[in-house]
């Protein structure tokens with residue numbers, strides 16, 4: 771007998787720990803983790819490479835038919851991303867692509883282009899899907915909705931340390947300013963802005979470490995789905 775699929779929507783601002791936590795939780799629940807930000811990043815990267823201004827709706831729209839986005843989940847749970855067949859998993863993480871992704875994600879044709887892809891993934895399997903509008907727009911019927919957040923300063927500090935570890939350091943003030951700009955961008959766009967769904971559980975990780983956050987998330991999910 772096949773079990774009914776279920777979906778866990780994890781939304782929140784950048785740097786709240788969504789991807790690390792969603793990935794860990796998916797592994798524990800033995801279901802697929804889908805990072806939707808990575809999909810917007812592929813479109814951001816495509817615009818960057820083609821020299822298309824990421825806020826130019828007409829130009830970005832014109833580019834969409836020539837983009838084929840691929841996604842593969844390895845046994846290690848890692849989500850690899852492809853742009854017209856090329857593995858761009860590392861390229862989409864380049865710091866300059868973050869703002870491109872945020873800019874293209876505000877364009878209605880881009881969101882429409884990606885909606886089906888995201889919904890299909892959740893129909894085919896149980897997922898933990900992270901993003902900005904998963905609980906509000908993409909999967910409004912998700913069994914569990916979590917809004918994961920933390921103070922901007924705490925998120926900037928985490929990003930600052932991450933960049934340092936990755937060997938691409940940046941001054942803290944710059945990291946904080948960029949994060950605030952992206953928060954503003956993502957929360958104030960007209961289409962599917964970042965906001966907490968009415969039925970989402972708010973989880974603030976400002977004062978929690980990774981293990982405490984993971985435990986809290988798993989408890990919340992298990993209470994909801996009874997597993």
Ligand code: DC
Pocket residue numbers: 784806807808810811868871872875876900901902903904952956
């Ligand atoms: O999660 P991330 O930082 O990799 O996402 C990159 C950008 O994509 C982010 O600034 C906003 C956008 N995004 C979105 O609009 N909707 C989603 N579901 C996921 C990401």
